[in-house]
Amino acid sequence: MIETHAHIYDDQFDEDRDDMLKRAFDAGVKQIWMPNCDHETINGMxxxxxxxxxxxxxxxxxxxxxxxxxxxxxxYIVENLLSRSHLRPFPMIGEIGIDFYWDLNFVPQQEEAFIAQLRLAKKYNLPICIHSRNSKNGELNAIVRCIELIEQFGWSDLRGIFHCFSGNLEEAQRVIGLNFLLGIGGVVTFKNGGMDKVLPSVDLKYIVLETDAPYLAPVPHRGKRNEVAYIELVARRIAELKQVSFQEVVQQTTENALHLIRK
Incomplete structure (x- = not known):
């Protein structure tokens, strides 16, 4: 399995990081992709x-x-590091996007930063990892806004993942139409997560696995610290919803992830 989104540098893992990673490898995880947050998370990553x-x-x-x-x-720090990618390459730009959930004071700046980083993705031909979280009342839709900004600039050659996808089927189809994949994590195991209404109609070739550890732990660990090994629970729930084998989910999502960063 490929874990496409885990903050394993987070201080919640400081006491047992190596043991946590061993559990992940024992569970069959072959690769872990680490999204950056800001300049303070770069060194740990x-x-x-x-x-x-x-x-x-x-x-x-x-x-x-x-x-x-x-x-x-x-x-500036991001662009500077990308400009020296011949010395130390980054396979992906992320995580970037729009968040309407926590603080609306900087939404205009979020959009400016998102657009700037989309331009960097085009410049360096890199896939992107998109964070798109709706407002608490659901009135502000970050998934749709990210789609609109990509469409607004006519950037049909972008590719990447809508991380922690939690939208409806129509939004999933729009994401796929933009050549993006759906990052599916612990929410798929939640009783009211909504993914049971979406994933049966989505081809496996558009899905990748993630945990977003240490956040969003799947059932039965919901509410506790998440960790990479729990990605197996995500894959097994997807297999149930798709009515396919666990191994088929593992094989196809692994191919999807590797294809994304090898283009």
């Missing part, structure tokens, strides 16, 4: 890449929840 080369892969980007007054400086 790269240290893990050095410790587990070709297994722990770092993304580079600015998370929308970390877009504040200094966002232009954060973007």
């Amino acid at each position: 790269l240290a893990l890449e050095n410790q587990y080369p070709d297994v722990c892969l770092p993304m580079i980007g600015v998370h929308p929840c970390y877009i504040k007054e200094n966002y232009e400086q954060e973007l």
